[in-house]
Amino acid sequence: DIQMTQSPSSLSASVGDRVTITCRTSQSITRYINWYQQKPGKAPKLLIYGVSSLQSGVPSRFSGSGSGTDFTLTISSLQPEDFATYYCQQIYNTPLFGPGTTVDIK
Amino acid sequence: EVQLVESGGGLVQPGGSLRLSCAASGFSFSRHSMNWVRRAPGKGLEWVAYISGRSDTKYYADSVKGRFTISRDNAKNSLYLQMNSLRDEDTAVYYCARDGNRGGDSDCWGQGTLVTVSS
Numbered sequence: 001d002i003q004m005t006q007s008p009s010s011l012s013a014s015v016g017d018r019v020t021i022t023c024r025t026s027q028s029i030t031r032y033i034n035w036y037q038q039k040p041g042k043a044p045k046l047l048i049y050g051v052s053s054l055q056s057g058v059p060s061r062f063s064g065s066g067s068g069t070d071f072t073l074t075i076s077s078l079q080p081e082d083f084a085t086y087y088c089q090q091i092y093n094t095p096l097f098g099p100g101t102t103v104d105i106k
Numbered sequence: 107e108v109q110l111v112e113s114g115g116g117l118v119q120p121g122g123s124l125r126l127s128c129a130a131s132g133f134s135f136s137r138h139s140m141n142w143v144r145r146a147p148g149k150g151l152e153w154v155a156y157i158s159g160r161s162d163t164k165y166y167a168d169s170v171k172g173r174f175t176i177s178r179d180n181a182k183n184s185l186y187l188q189m190n191s192l193r194d195e196d197t198a199v200y201y202c203a204r205d206g207n208r209g210g211d212s213d214c215w216g217q218g219t220l221v222t223v224s225s
Contacts, residue, residue, distance in 0.1 A: 034211045037149070043201055043218055044151060046141070049211035087151050091210030094165060095141070097155040 002026050002090055006098040012106040019075040021101045023088035028068045032092040035064055035073045039084045047086075048073065078103070108132040108214050110202050115219030122192050122223070128185040128202030128216055136160070136180040139205035141212055142187050144198035150196075154200070155187065168195075192223045 003026035013019050023033065024088040035048040046055045048063040048064035051071060075082055082103055142154040155176040156165040157212070164176055175188040185202050188222040199218040206213035 032210065035213075038145075038151070044203075044214035045215070046206070046211055046213050049206065049208055049213075053208075054142065054214065055211075058151075084149075089151075089153075089211075094167070095156070097143075097151040098151040098155060 002029065002093065002096060003088060004088065004096055005085075006086075006088060006101050008101060009099065010102040010104065012104055013078050014106045015078055015080055016074075017078045017106075019078050019082075019103060021086055021088075021103075022074045023071045023073070023098050025069045025071075025090055029090045029092035031067060032090055033064075033066070033071050034089045034091065035062075036087045036089065036097075037082075037084045038087065044087070047068040075103075108204070110204065110214060110216035112200065112202055112216040112219040115200065115221045117222045117224065118192055119225050120193060120223055123188070123193065124221060126189065126200055126202075126219060126221070128187075130183045130185065130202075130204070131225045133204070133214075135178075135183040135216040138207060139163075139204060140176075140178065140185045141184075142176060142200060143203055143204045143212070143215075144196075144200045145218075146195070146198040149198075152198075156205075189221070192221075194223050197221060198221045205222070 005097045038044040052064045065082040084091045121156045157176045173191045177186045201218045202216045203212035204214040
């Protein structure tokens with residue numbers, strides 16, 4: 001089975017900061033990775049699909065990159081509405097979410 | 107507007123059963139595969155089950171295999187999750203999610219329905 005890790009598990013940042021979240025898989029998943037944002041009490045929201053494709057309506061400050069086993073979600077300039085938990089998801093085989101990264105206010 | 111609305115959650119005793127429903131609107135339901143995803147209190151997201159548009163392919167997480175059954179009625183634009191032999195660890199908010207037809211991303215989610223398994 002594919003294992004997934006995310007780092008960091010949490011981070012504190014300020015508005016305007018550049019934030020990078022890393023997702024690592026135990027075996028190559030080529031480009032089968034998505035990124036989601038979830039706020040407390042709300043449904044998850046798709047941000048990025050297929051490593052780097054921006055979902056319609058998602059601000060361009062969000063971007064994704066990587067291949068193989070190492071992937072990154074970057075928020076170029078953190079905004080107040082971006083404080084949330086972020087999950088990567090591999091869909092190379094049976095879907096699996098990473099453990100999540102919580103971004104809170106510094 | 108694309109919309110997914112879950113229902114059927116509630117309190118059930120261990121060993122009991124519950125059937126969740128998800129009503130879809132605003133898109134061609136039969137053309138999209140669908141998923142159930144859950145989030146237990148204090149934990150992260152967990153994929154639960156998948157069903158293709160024509161119901162010819164179904165997949166389940168190991169944690170629910172043999173206990174949960176995913177199904178759909180395209181004539182009613184509805185998705186279902188029959189949950190049997192419920193355990194404490196099945197307590198979670200359950201979301202239905204639409205597959206984006208791009209290789210497995212879930213591009214639209216319902217608001218979730220809470221299932222609590224407790225005696």
